[in-house]
Amino acid sequence: MQSSIMSSLRAEAIDAPASQIIEIIKYADGKDDITPLWAGQGVLPTPDFICDAATRSLAAGETFYTYQRGISELREAIARYHERLYGRPFDPERFFVVGSGMQAIQMAVRMVAGPGDEIVLPTPAWPNLSAAVGIASAKAVEVPMQFRPEGWHLDLDALFGACTERTKAIFINSPSNPTGWVADEAELRAILAFAREKGIWIIADEIYTRFYYGEGRDTAPSFYEIMDEDDRILFVNSFSKNWAMTGWRVGWISAPPAMGDIIENLIQYSTSGVAVFMQRAAIAALEDGEAFVAKQIEQARVGRSKLLEAFEGNNQLRFAAPKGSFYFFFGLADEPDAWPLTKQLVDEAKVGLAPGFAFGQSGCAFMRLCFATTSEQMDRAVMRLNRWLSARDAMPERVLDLEQA
Amino acid sequence: MQSSIMSSLRAEAIDAPASQIIEIIKYADGKDDITPLWAGQGVLPTPDFICDAATRSLAAGETFYTYQRGISELREAIARYHERLYGRPFDPERFFVVGSGMQAIQMAVRMVAGPGDEIVLPTPAWPNLSAAVGIASAKAVEVPMQFRPEGWHLDLDALFGACTERTKAIFINSPSNPTGWVADEAELRAILAFAREKGIWIIADEIYTRFYYGEGRDTAPSFYEIMDEDDRILFVNSFSKNWAMTGWRVGWISAPPAMGDIIENLIQYSTSGVAVFMQRAAIAALEDGEAFVAKQIEQARVGRSKLLEAFEGNNQLRFAAPKGSFYFFFGLADEPDAWPLTKQLVDEAKVGLAPGFAFGQSGCAFMRLCFATTSEQMDRAVMRLNRWLSARDAMPERVLDLEQA
Numbered sequence: 001m002q003s004s005i006m007s008s009l010r011a012e013a014i015d016a017p018a019s020q021i022i023e024i025i026k027y028a029d030g031k032d033d034i035t036p037l038w039a040g041q042g043v044l045p046t047p048d049f050i051c052d053a054a055t056r057s058l059a060a061g062e063t064f065y066t067y068q069r070g071i072s073e074l075r076e077a078i079a080r081y082h083e084r085l086y087g088r089p090f091d092p093e094r095f096f097v098v099g100s101g102m103q104a105i106q107m108a109v110r111m112v113a114g115p116g117d118e119i120v121l122p123t124p125a126w127p128n129l130s131a132a133v134g135i136a137s138a139k140a141v142e143v144p145m146q147f148r149p150e151g152w153h154l155d156l157d158a159l160f161g162a163c164t165e166r167t168k169a170i171f172i173n174s175p176s177n178p179t180g181w182v183a184d185e186a187e188l189r190a191i192l193a194f195a196r197e198k199g200i201w202i203i204a205d206e207i208y209t210r211f212y213y214g215e216g217r218d219t220a221p222s223f224y225e226i227m228d229e230d231d232r233i234l235f236v237n238s239f240s241k242n243w244a245m246t247g248w249r250v251g252w253i254s255a256p257p258a259m260g261d262i263i264e265n266l267i268q269y270s271t272s273g274v275a276v277f278m279q280r281a282a283i284a285a286l287e288d289g290e291a292f293v294a295k296q297i298e299q300a301r302v303g304r305s306k307l308l309e310a311f312e313g314n315n316q317l318r319f320a321a322p323k324g325s326f327y328f329f330f331g332l333a334d335e336p337d338a339w340p341l342t343k344q345l346v347d348e349a350k351v352g353l354a355p356g357f358a359f360g361q362s363g364c365a366f367m368r369l370c371f372a373t374t375s376e377q378m379d380r381a382v383m384r385l386n387r388w389l390s391a392r393d394a395m396p397e398r399v400l401d402l403e404q405a
Numbered sequence: 406m407q408s409s410i411m412s413s414l415r416a417e418a419i420d421a422p423a424s425q426i427i428e429i430i431k432y433a434d435g436k437d438d439i440t441p442l443w444a445g446q447g448v449l450p451t452p453d454f455i456c457d458a459a460t461r462s463l464a465a466g467e468t469f470y471t472y473q474r475g476i477s478e479l480r481e482a483i484a485r486y487h488e489r490l491y492g493r494p495f496d497p498e499r500f501f502v503v504g505s506g507m508q509a510i511q512m513a514v515r516m517v518a519g520p521g522d523e524i525v526l527p528t529p530a531w532p533n534l535s536a537a538v539g540i541a542s543a544k545a546v547e548v549p550m551q552f553r554p555e556g557w558h559l560d561l562d563a564l565f566g567a568c569t570e571r572t573k574a575i576f577i578n579s580p581s582n583p584t585g586w587v588a589d590e591a592e593l594r595a596i597l598a599f600a601r602e603k604g605i606w607i608i609a610d611e612i613y614t615r616f617y618y619g620e621g622r623d624t625a626p627s628f629y630e631i632m633d634e635d636d637r638i639l640f641v642n643s644f645s646k647n648w649a650m651t652g653w654r655v656g657w658i659s660a661p662p663a664m665g666d667i668i669e670n671l672i673q674y675s676t677s678g679v680a681v682f683m684q685r686a687a688i689a690a691l692e693d694g695e696a697f698v699a700k701q702i703e704q705a706r707v708g709r710s711k712l713l714e715a716f717e718g719n720n721q722l723r724f725a726a727p728k729g730s731f732y733f734f735f736g737l738a739d740e741p742d743a744w745p746l747t748k749q750l751v752d753e754a755k756v757g758l759a760p761g762f763a764f765g766q767s768g769c770a771f772m773r774l775c776f777a778t779t780s781e782q783m784d785r786a787v788m789r790l791n792r793w794l795s796a797r798d799a800m801p802e803r804v805l806d807l808e809q810a
Binding site for chain 2: 010017268
């Protein structure tokens with residue numbers, strides 16, 4: 001009977017891959033005292049001023065059906081937030097509240113691509129993007145980035161060369177999860193010019209834009225700084241990272257306002273909107289959250305510094321200092337496949353990392369460590385990794401081989 | 406530039422219909438003193454004991470990523486809830502928490518149907534179902550039910566005759582929104598036998614099962630009472646109606662447990678789970694909510710009685726007494742198109758109803774009134790409708806025609 005169930009389901013549903021980040025978390029289930037840096041979240045719960053806004057809204061009885069695009073107060077608050085970041089006016093009508101950055105991605109993908117279509121993306125990349133493309137019966141075309149010790153590199157000729165008549169969108173995640181790569185303004189301009197010329201959409205994931213470690217500016221370079229209002233760019237974003245709201249599942253899409261009716265309908269027929277009390281919390285995050293965001297950014301800076309201080313010049317490791325986001329993406333110089341290492345690190349070093357192959361073939365030799373966490377947790381992770389690396393260095397290679405046999 | 410935006414979007418996205426229920430609500434926007442019975446929700450906010458559970462969870466810092474299938478406490482509570490309703494054990498592994506009954510429908514549709522496929526459904530039916538089918542590039546095949554004063558009737562031969570080799574599922578919503586039709590056990594058995602024979606899925610929407618006005622049993626007849634555990638039935642459900650949680654967007658899918666990994670992955674790549682604090686509220690609803698649900702059911706019974714007392718024997722109206730759900734679906738005997746009436750009722754009677762054509766062609770002559778509301782609001786609605794009907798009756802037909810000219 002089970003086989004008849006499976007044979008009567010859609011291939012896209014059956015073929016949806018398991019998240020390999022989840023897989024390592026399951027592997028570690030029940031194991032004690034792991035320092036868990038595999039997920040893209042810190043140890044702080046959502047701050048009280050955000051939770052309180054939700055609580056007040058609940059107490060006020062805001063528990064009824066609401067606007068599919070989001071309540072106007074939140075859409076205006078999102079517009080003001082962008083105005084503060086980019087120093088120019090934004091139309092609240094371009095913002096649509098959805099049930100997570102993931103839903104934003106899923107909707108963006110489905111609006112532009114279907115069976116036979118392709119979406120081109122530089123990798124390593126967050127795996128949920130290509131999975132969402134697959135579920136939409138389209139094909140994710142990976143353009144492997146080059147690892148260089150001075151920073152991951154995107155070959156624009158390779159990116160453009162991967163675009164065919166079937167290409168409906170280029171997905172650009174800058175700052176990048178997991179590599180920490182950040183597109184500079186010239187790269188963004190080149191990509192936008194190419195997309196305009198070819199009539200291709202850009203799906204822009206700038207979720208980590210506040211986590212930028214370059215000089216001379218506070219946020220990473222953004223398509224918002226070089227685009228026209230009606231350029232074919234769909235921005236996907238989330239409250240998860242900046243405001244420690246990973247568990248809330250609230251995000252937004254930013255799109256040409258002319259798409260309003262279409263996006264409203266797609267929200268209607270997917271989840272029918274986001275709870276008003278969640279939206280009140282999101283408003284509090286945007287309007288009163290700058291001090292908290294600053295603290296989050298500072299914490300990530302500290303975490304990054306600790307890692308660089310600990311491992312710069314260590315010949316056992318391969319990594320590039322991240323220019324943005326809050327991940328340290330590293331491998332062992334002598335180990336092209338990091339998946340067994342990820343499990344060893346759980347068992348031996350008691351550090352939980354995400355395996356790099358989850359982010360595409362080009363990530364195979366790497367592991368992702370989230371450094372958006374407390375100073376104490378970072379110190380513990382660095383100490384444990386160093387101890388494990390020293391033990392590994394001291395161990396004759398043939399003993400290692402024997403043990404693995 | 407706008408036209409180039411539209412021409413580069415997927416047809417399913419562009420063609421997603423606007424909700425015509427929303428359309429009448431927008432029509433009434435800014436008009437004073439409307440008695441709003443167009444939506445499927447009452448005037449009571451979510452009860453405190455449910456909101457408090459969310460608030461406590463928020464205060465306890467349950468704001469992190471969580472299990473894609475839902476937390477085990479909630480899945481177990483849903484299983485116990487079904488055990489109480491149907492007097493037999495349920496496996497918690499068959500329940501999956503999702504972000505609304507709508508998301509449950511969307512996922513169920515996508516799991517079984519895609520381009521070239523068909524889903525057969527009796528109509529009038531809640532419009533979001535066929536919209537979800539359309540967005541999945543599949544075709545919703547309507548089987549019009551027959552209006553009879555003694556109750557809407559589903560012709561099973563017509564239902565089965567509409568199924569072809571392209572049919573992947575039959576959608577059965579019993580008790581029905583909007584007609585109040587309830588499938589009896591013999592009908593459910595016939596549908597299940599047919600679906601088994603043909604290898605067709607059933608998508609069962611039994612959201613209104615507690616709102617049942619028949620004799621001899623508390624809940625409407627259910628597929629749960631006649632099925633095997635691994636029958637190909639996908640149940641879609643929601644916390645919205647029973648517990649006055651329409652604005653929360655929490656629902657569940659009930660499916661053969663063998664589908665667990667697939668559904669987990671599809672949740673991962675659509676919204677990535679439901680906030681834990683929402684799930685705590687859902688547990689409170691299930692475990693401590695029976696008195697509230699009983700009150701909701703009693704309120705609907707009272708509303709239904711008021712309508713039947715007021716309008717039974719009124720020759721101006723056409724309707725069948727609803728056997729379940731909480732909608733009064735009625736038309737004017739002399740008016741085959743109820744859409745202009747819906748607007749007139751807003752302007753003249755100050756009563757807000759949903760236009761029947763929103764529920765399919767077979768609903769054109771009808772309007773939907775939600776009677777899950779307070780006694781006071783029902784009295785006001787009945788009074789206003791009666792006054793408007795009397796005025797209409799007194800008005801010579803040609804004057805009406807002149808006014809509409």
